[in-house]
Amino acid sequence: MDKKFKTVDSSRISISQLMQPSHSNFGGKIHGGYVLSLMDEIAFACASKHSETYCVTASVNTVDFLNPIEVGELVTMKASVNYVGRTSMVIGIRVVSENIRTGETNHCNSSYFTMVAKDDDGNTTQVPGLILNDKIEVKRFLKSLKRIKNHYARQEEFDHEDFSLENYIEDLEGHRVKIELPDC
Template identity: 80%
Template sequence: MTHDFKTVDSSRVSISQLMQPSHSNFGGKIHGGYILSLMDQIAFACASKHSEAYCVTASVDTVDFLNPIEIGELVTMKASVNYVGRTSMVVGIRVEAENIQTGAIKHCNSSYFTMVAKDDYGNSVTVPGLILNDKTEVKRFLKAIKRKSTKINRQKEFNSNSFSLDNYIENLKDYNIKIDLPKN
């Protein structure tokens, strides 16, 4: 690693690919798994560019499929490092599809990949800090902190030894479920 801090712009990555029939699902739309695979690749490229190291995917958070992608559309993915920890980075990815005949562009997917930098022996390595140059970059960093905090709090709440269903049963009455627990 040669830099203590890097700008968000220095590791931005963009890729475009024409969607072909071989990428489609049984419904004739582009398969979500194929899009996730491309997203994982761009997350790797973005994180590796920032960290100057090999990176692995630690988690994928908030995958929102907003609009279907059609065969023949040009898909463009844009990735940037939104957050850095000591050895990890959150890469934000935006997926857009363009009808190349009409020029119409639609936002199809957004996601956040947590990537961890590794050395040649599989040990986690420290990543450069992040220089935030505008309000959007600061907002994205803050949103990443909030997602991380929410995830930690959720894990603590539901994985603690003091967890009790009794504290939640009343909140479930408006859901389309029937609770039929065995009698102890």
């Protein structure tokens, strides 16, 4: 296989861990920060496996906690490379909890971590391209492209030097917000 491209399957990772009382929050559920830490670890492993180099987290997109995780449940995280740029990768992660006594499973979280490959000197380095083998992989790549495009469009819209609040006041109507700006 050409080393300049790798399949999604070649860097797919799955980990499982039993949730213990030390991982719980004050409400008795598994702490979201602990789950995020595990997600960051699997994103690192997946990205490093694809790039064959050290990787760092550049951003985390869309972290929705869908269902709580209970102490004593087995949590399984699955990660795959959804998108590659020149030096970055978007790693898709799915988190599922399982009651090991009943076998009942719950989808708890899905998220997208953008990871950047680094060389031994700490500089960004090029990553292998991605070989997409099925419609789901193509769809995930396209969804990542769309998220990236929307991110840059939003950034340009609100960070542009011609930005004016007056153009957006109507958008705030009907929301629970009160604007009290000092006269300038």
